[in-house]
Amino acid sequence: MDTLGRLEDLPQDYRDDLTKQNLVPLWPSLRAVLPPGVPTRNTKPIHWSYAALRPLLMRAGDLTPMEKAERRVLVLANPGHGLENMKASPAMYLGMQLLLPGEWAPSHRHTPNAVRMVVEGEGAYTTVDGEKCPMSRGDLILTPTGLWHEHEHAGDKPVVWLDVLDLPIIYYAEASYGTEGQRQEVRDGRGDQAYASGGVVPTALFERSNKAYPMLRYPWAGVRDTLLALAADQPKLDVVQVTYVNPETGKDTQNNLGFYALMLRPSQALRLPARSPACVFHVIEGSVEIEIEVSTFNLSEADTCCAPGYTSVNLRNCSTEKPSFVFLADERPLHKKLGVYECRN
Ligand SMILES: [Fe+2]
Numbered sequence: 001m002d003t004l005g006r007l008e009d010l011p012q013d014y015r016d017d018l019t020k021q022n023l024v025p026l027w028p029s030l031r032a033v034l035p036p037g038v039p040t041r042n043t044k045p046i047h048w049s050y051a052a053l054r055p056l057l058m059r060a061g062d063l064t065p066m067e068k069a070e071r072r073v074l075v076l077a078n079p080g081h082g083l084e085n086m087k088a089s090p091a092m093y094l095g096m097q098l099l100l101p102g103e104w105a106p107s108h109r110h111t112p113n114a115v116r117m118v119v120e121g122e123g124a125y126t127t128v129d130g131e132k133c134p135m136s137r138g139d140l141i142l143t144p145t146g147l148w149h150e151h152e153h154a155g156d157k158p159v160v161w162l163d164v165l166d167l168p169i170i171y172y173a174e175a176s177y178g179t180e181g182q183r184q185e186v187r188d189g190r191g192d193q194a195y196a197s198g199g200v201v202p203t204a205l206f207e208r209s210n211k212a213y214p215m216l217r218y219p220w221a222g223v224r225d226t227l228l229a230l231a232a233d234q235p236k237l238d239v240v241q242v243t244y245v246n247p248e249t250g251k252d253t254q255n256n257l258g259f260y261a262l263m264l265r266p267s268q269a270l271r272l273p274a275r276s277p278a279c280v281f282h283v284i285e286g287s288v289e290i291e292i293e294v295s296t297f298n299l300s301e302a303d304t305c306c307a308p309g310y311t312s313v314n315l316r317n318c319s320t321e322k323p324s325f326v327f328l329a330d331e332r333p334l335h336k337k338l339g340v341y342e343c344r345n
Pocket of ligand 1: 108
């Protein structure tokens, strides 16, 4: 590769004149913005242990009452992006949120799209657009852009969930803002009931739903059963994986991030190809060894890790007897929209 001219090769008076006119020479930075073959990635492979973060999250419950937090969250920040920037990857924000018995996280809505993956506890609800969604371990609940949502806890033990938002990309686009609201009126009609059986959708007088987000809660029990059934029906199937989709369109549930569940058979090893988007892994059940570039992480239940894009990832179920179940989130829908999605195998 030819070496391009450097900034310091230019006379100082010329550089000063450029700066005065808000002008910048491209050639000293050209290789940095268009590196050969593989993009520069700030995203580092990082593992967040739930056992290590849980005491700190519980302490936040003692230190900061809900009225001083609104959302009591510890952000899983990737140091490669700078902790203060609160990014797991270029387009993904991750946070562990704690709700204590009797607490209410007030109604609001915002432009970033969010989902929550329930990590522990029973008895909490998220009300989204008037739909009261129960929260149990492994349930995925959507709070898409612009929809009112609030969280309430009627149980007797702490509830924790993992928030996954496209906040970094919406913030980068200077399009991130929120609005406070009033407690919502709960309405009848839950999407997880209407779409409970795969392959059929509600059709009133031959008309289909025109809601952008017809299903807001994806109960883990159903997804887990689907993975087990898939594995039992196809014993030679190498990859037992499903995508969370909008049941009316079959497309991704949200605009920028994709969500998936993967089952690893006992002792199964699986290589995920090098794809352009960054990917997040959260173990719902079991224990999984994840190898990303030179890092190897042993994930226990409720642990989370992230991998940069353009790198393959090796997964291995550490159990010789039981399947392991992993929730994945990635930036595939965004990369598809941008026209930069790649799978390099
Ligand atoms: Fe929110």
